[in-house]
Amino acid sequence: MNAxxxxxxxxxxxxxxxxxxxxxxxxxxxxxxxxxxxxxxxxDQAYDNTALPIERGQTISQPYVVAFMTQALAxxxxxxxxxxxxTGSGYQAAVLAQLVRRVFSVERFKSLQRQAEENFRxxxxxxxxxxxxxxxxxxxxxxxxxxxxxxxAAEDVPEALKEQLADGGLLIVPVGRDGGHQRLVRxxxxxxxxxxxxxxxxxxxxxxxxxxxxxxxxxxx
Ligand code: SAH
Numbered sequence: 001m002n003a004x005x006x007x008x009x010x011x012x013x014x015x016x017x018x019x020x021x022x023x024x025x026x027x028x029x030x031x032x033x034x035x036x037x038x039x040x041x042x043x044d045q046a047y048d049n050t051a052l053p054i055e056r057g058q059t060i061s062q063p064y065v066v067a068f069m070t071q072a073l074a075x076x077x078x079x080x081x082x083x084x085x086x087t088g089s090g091y092q093a094a095v096l097a098q099l100v101r102r103v104f105s106v107e108r109f110k111s112l113q114r115q116a117e118e119n120f121r122x123x124x125x126x127x128x129x130x131x132x133x134x135x136x137x138x139x140x141x142x143x144x145x146x147x148x149x150x151x152x153a154a155e156d157v158p159e160a161l162k163e164q165l166a167d168g169g170l171l172i173v174p175v176g177r178d179g180g181h182q183r184l185v186r187x188x189x190x191x192x193x194x195x196x197x198x199x200x201x202x203x204x205x206x207x208x209x210x211x212x213x214x215x216x217x218x219x220x221x
Pocket of ligand 1: 093134136152210
């Protein structure tokens with residue numbers, strides 16, 4: 001692909017116009033080479049402000065949604081412990097990794113986890129740790145987390161994720177049915193209370209239960 005820079009600058013300007021005002025988030029998006037995380041077929045669209053298909057019928061999120069969710073996570077301190085559920089291409093994790101020392105990310109497809117690891121190497125992102133697992137169970141061994149971001153839509157907020165949230169921590173999760181009305185919800189833990197806030201209507205692939213069977217075919221998306 002020729003001339004990535006002008007496309008990147010145009011994308012950053014668009015994100016600003018759409019209300020992304022956190023300069024650290026804009027700088028993080030600017031630093032991550034999204035072209036590394038998209039399929040080669042979509043290379044010419046790598047810096048378009050759109051979601052794109054990846055392997056296994058999944059998607060790499062729209063840059064605006066990535067930036068919005070990252071901003072909403074309020075990553076003011078590099079020492080915050082962050083968990084992402086739904087590694088996918090690894091792009092969102094790579095953006096988070098610019099803002100904190102270490103990111104933990106769980107993916108139910110082994111093949112996507114492997115590809116994401118390869119993408120991190122190519123993008124020179126060295127502070128994301130991935131796990132092949134079911135995000136509904138979180139990552140108990142590494143809990144508690146100050147921030148948790150789910151990048152697939154759950155019908156209900158997963159209980160284990162609430163439990164693995166540190167006091168004062170934030171959880172961002174798209175809630176709603178597959179293909180139906182989904183809303184991005186931010187939950188703050190205050191002791192044993194969970195204060196919920198609606199942020200944005202969104203459209204994500206579904207958060208599915210259990211590990212994906214090896215060799216599972218595309219779901220037809
Ligand atoms: N954050 C990704 C978005 C990928 S799409 C990116 O930036 O590219 C959502 C991802 O969530 C898919 O890869 C899907 O396989 C994964 N997923 C869905 N349900 C899951 C679950 N229960 N546990 C872990 N990952 C899950």
